Amino acid sequence: MANIVLGVCGSIACYRAADLARDLMRAGHVVRVCLTDAAQKFVTPMLFETLTGQPCLIGAFEEPERGRMAHLDWARQADLLLIAPASANTLNKLAAGIADDMLTTMALAYEGPMVVAPAMNPAMYSHDATITAMRTLAERAVLIVEPTEGDVVVGEHGQGKLAANSEIVMAASTVLSARSLYAGKRVLITSGPTQEPIDDVRFLTNRSSGKMGAAIAQAALLMGAQVTVIAGPSATLYPRLARVIHVRTANQMLEEAAEAAGEADMVIGAAAVADYRPVHQAEGKIRRKSVDIHLELTPNPDIIAALAKLGKRTVGFAAEPTMDLSEAKAKIVRKGLYAIAHNDVSNPAIGFESDKNQLTLILANGSQEVSPLASKLQVALWLLEKIAN
Ligand code: PMT
Numbered sequence: 001m002a003n004i005v006l007g008v009c010g011s012i013a014c015y016r017a018a019d020l021a022r023d024l025m026r027a028g029h030v031v032r033v034c035l036t037d038a039a040q041k042f043v044t045p046m047l048f049e050t051l052t053g054q055p056c057l058i059g060a061f062e063e064p065e066r067g068r069m070a071h072l073d074w075a076r077q078a079d080l081l082l083i084a085p086a087s088a089n090t091l092n093k094l095a096a097g098i099a100d101d102m103l104t105t106m107a108l109a110y111e112g113p114m115v116v117a118p119a120m121n122p123a124m125y126s127h128d129a130t131i132t133a134m135r136t137l138a139e140r141a142v143l144i145v146e147p148t149e150g151d152v153v154v155g156e157h158g159q160g161k162l163a164a165n166s167e168i169v170m171a172a173s174t175v176l177s178a179r180s181l182y183a184g185k186r187v188l189i190t191s192g193p194t195q196e197p198i199d200d201v202r203f204l205t206n207r208s209s210g211k212m213g214a215a216i217a218q219a220a221l222l223m224g225a226q227v228t229v230i231a232g233p234s235a236t237l238y239p240r241l242a243r244v245i246h247v248r249t250a251n252q253m254l255e256e257a258a259e260a261a262g263e264a265d266m267v268i269g270a271a272a273v274a275d276y277r278p279v280h281q282a283e284g285k286i287r288r289k290s291v292d293i294h295l296e297l298t299p300n301p302d303i304i305a306a307l308a309k310l311g312k313r314t315v316g317f318a319a320e321p322t323m324d325l326s327e328a329k330a331k332i333v334r335k336g337l338y339a340i341a342h343n344d345v346s347n348p349a350i351g352f353e354s355d356k357n358q359l360t361l362i363l364a365n366g367s368q369e370v371s372p373l374a375s376k377l378q379v380a381l382w383l384l385e386k387i388a389n
Contacts, residue, residue, distance in 0.1 A: 001028045002079035002176045005110075007103045008048075009087035010038020012153050013119035013162035018043065020084055020165045021051050027169060029176075030054070032074065034103045036090060060102045071102055075110040079179070082172050083107075084145070085119035085162045088130050094142075095133035113175045113222050117145040117168045122158025139239050141221040143377055145171045146355075174381050175222060181388045182225035188264035188312075189216050190257055190303060192232035194250045196277035198295065199286045208272035209353045210236035212317070212343075215376035216268055217242045219384050228264070230257045232271055250274055250300035261307050266387070267314045269304035276300060308336040315387050316340045317359075319351065325360060325368070332364050339363045339387055349373075361386050 004024055008017040017039075021031045033048035034057040045056035055064040063070050075081075083090065083103070090104065094116070099105040107114070116137060124130060125147060134144055145168050149159045162168075191213020195203040213229060214236050220227045227242040230253050238244045245260070247253045250273045261267055276297035286293070308314040316337045318328035321344075328342040342360040345351035350358050350373065358373040361383060371382045 001030065003077055004029045004031050004080045004082055004172065004176075005074055005078040005106070006031050006033045006048075007036070007081065007083035007086070007090070007107070008033060008039045008043065009036045009083065009085055009090045009103070010041055011085040011087050011119045011162070012042065013085040014039050014042045016162055016165060017084060018047055018051060020168060021048060023165050023169050024082075024172065025052065027173060032078075033057070034074070034106060036087075036101055036103050038087065038089070057102045057106070060100075060105055062102075071106040072109050075106050078110060078112060080112065080172055080176055081107060081110050081114045082117075082168070083114070084117035084168050086116045088118075088120045088124040088127070091116065091118060091137070092129055092133045095136040113179055114140075114142045115145060115168070115171050115175055116142055117163050117171075118147050118160075119162035120147070120160050121152060122156065122160040125158075125160045135237065138218065138377070139237050141218045141239050141241065143171055143175055143218075143222065143381075144375070146375060171378065174378070174385070178223045178381060178385050178388075180224050181385065182220055182223040185225045185265045186263055187216075187220040187225045187227050188257065188260050188267045188307075189213050189220070189227065189229045190232075190253060190267075190269045190271035190273070191217070191229050191238075192234040192236065193272050194232045194253055194274045194300075195248050196250065196274045196300070197281045198278050199282035199284060201285050204274050204277065204297075206272035206274050207345075207352045208232070208234065210234035210238075211353070211355065212357060212376050212380070213270040214238050215357075215380040216270055216383070218377055219380035222381065223384055223388075228260045230260065230271070232273075250277065250303065254301050254303045254306060257303055257307055258310075261310050261312060264312055267304070267307045267310075267312050269307070269314070269316045271303070272319060273303055274300060302335060304337070305335040308338075313338045313387070315383075318342045319345045321346045323360075325362060328360075328362055332362065337364060341383060359383060 032054040099108040192210035193208040279296040
């Protein structure tokens with residue numbers, strides 16, 4: 001049983017927060033609700049107080065108990081701050097650290113895990129300001145339960161509908177059940193592509209945005225781990241609370257990872273490492289000629305296989321162009337892994353660059369399980385839970 005503070009913002013979806021509060025209580029949690037001013041235009045404190053049997057927080061200066069500071073008390077007592085629906089206004093205030101009402105003041109004083117389920121007009125959801133705010137929150141390891149696409153108010157259609165309550169409850173439960181799973185543990189993650197220079201302006205590389213690695217870093221932080229990421233070149237932002245070491249080539253990735261692995265309890269290889277590098281790197285720029293040229297390549301070191309030899313629990317990824325698991329299974333043995341996450345990269349909705357993913361986790365002992373198709377952070381939470389024990 002956990003203590004959940006449910007923040008409700010002004011959105012037409014806030015009528016669904018009443019059912020959400022109920023669902024969370026049915027799951028065994030104590031739910032206390034904080035309504036923004038805008039939410040009170042749609043729903044009343046009475047509704048939530050009657051449902052939850054707990055006082056509802058509203059104005060920043062309206063203390064239910066005299067002499068107490070509710071925003072600090074609730075922030076300290078909460079195991080989870082869940083904001084659903086989260087309006088564009090509140091999302092942007094949370095990202096900027098603005099504390100001008102009870103909910104945002106409490107959020108600023110709160111140090112635990114946070115889940116946010118946005119709901120708003122699709123144009124507001126796709127606005128640069130909102131996207132930047134969500135990215136900032138994700139970097140702080142806030143779990144965002146994305147809105148779905150569908151009919152929204154005044155006859156419009158697009159992405160902005162509050163996610164299903166079951167999905168929000170599942171996200172909250174995942175975060176709560178996992179909150180201390182990695183407490184005191186150190187997790188090392190390789191992420192993104194490597195670049196192998198041909199000359200000063202060209203390189204060989206693999207497809208990878210680094211999003212999956214960043215999601216694993218966020219998930220591990222949410223679960224209480226200390227996180228180090230050895231990151232190849234990409235535009236993806238990693239969580240600020242992670243130690244991030246930026247590298248370019250596979251050899252650099254191996255060098256940094258081998259040094260960091262000494263202290264790690266678990267190693268996860270999400271990086272798409274270039275398997276070969278040019279034998280010679282030309283100085284300057286190879287000039288164009290109208291004859292064939294040949295690039296001599298030599299194999300790069302197998303980073304995850306080298307790290308697995310250090311005896312830490314080592315989990316690899318297998319980016320495969322098919323759902324056939326045989327190659328992934330062979331990699332477990334070849335690389336000496338505890339487990340491998342098979343990622344079917346032939347499906348453009350998951351895998352490379354996409355915001356969603358679905359994995360088949362195969363353990364060295366032969367057991368296997370398929371994750372839900374969900375955001376990379378949710379899939380990362382699922383993965384870390386499975387490989388913890
Ligand atoms: O970054 P995103 O755009 O979010 O995409 C995520 C992803 C698809 C890249 C990711 O989920 C994934 O599948 N990563 C592994 C990609 C890969 O290169 O797979 P592989 O089957 O070639 O390698 C198998 C394992 O060995 C991987 O853990 C890889 O990190 C590791 N490896 C491979 C070669 C090498 N020289 N050194 C390694 O450590």
